[in-house]
Amino acid sequence: MGKSAQLLVNTHREAGTPVSDAALSNLIGYNLKRSFNGIYIDLAEVLRPFGLRMITFTILTMLRENPGIRLSNLAAAIDMEKPNMVSVIDELASRAWVTRSADPYDKRARQLHLTETGAALQGLAYAEVCAHEESFLQHLDGDERAQLIALLSKIRQGPTKVENFLSDKKRR
Template sequence: MKKLEGKASGSSDVVTSDVTHVSDATLRQFMGYHMKRAFNIIQSDLGRTLKPFDLRMLTYTALVLIVDNPGLRQSQLADAMDVERPNLVVIIDELERRELIVRDRVPTDRRAYALKVTLTGRQLYEKAVAAVTAHEEQLLQQLDGDTRQIVIAALKTIETNRGKA
């Protein structure tokens, strides 16, 4: 929580309602509050890192998953990305328009597409992954390996508890 300077109420005690320091006492214990703030920063920071490649977090994630899983179908990718199928369509459209991936037909199921990276896509992937790795190293430089692992494990646990709360 940022400590807000505010304007001191002066030497008099007449003005009683001036807030010179914002307290987040009630929120401090809530994971969601900290998560949101940290995620906002990661999101915008990562956006800056990906801008030179004309990628956003969503297009970057989709590209990486397609490279790692050639032949992936859109519904599988949507599931893996935790994105609704309709919202994935525009993401795939964009990657295809830029000729970073292709939509191949699946011979055994003519409803589906097998997503594959192109050479151009793979080259962009290499550069983008390197940039993101360097960026994360900067962002997390003060956290040691053990701490990172604890955090990642905790985040996965939260995932697992989805819907139970």
């Protein structure tokens, strides 16, 4: 192969050269990651003034809805490992937003509750997060937003285990 013009184009890439991601952009995994990162960076900034991260906001919201829930149930509900939940609850408890109290039916377990301060904070943060979603999704109409949520929860509840995939392969 000689020194063709095409070779020069391929090898000389200036800063402004357009970059293609066509092969990746039809993969759901790639699109999910990119979209999630976009909203995640934004959400982190929205929550920072409250002293919250996405995980702590999620937990406060879950506790409002499920008062007295056990740590392991909460961890399972949001697909988190128990040891990681422990340190996050430590953080929330040290700020007096969450309490651990004894479970009268099981001495191993602890009931998790929001404090009044924690509930108030959750309310304020939740309103801001909703407002941010409105802004973030302003270029989607109502139907599109509903479709997106419906499709994402369909994915969430669908076959998410690679074992299905691998056993599918065996079956072929």
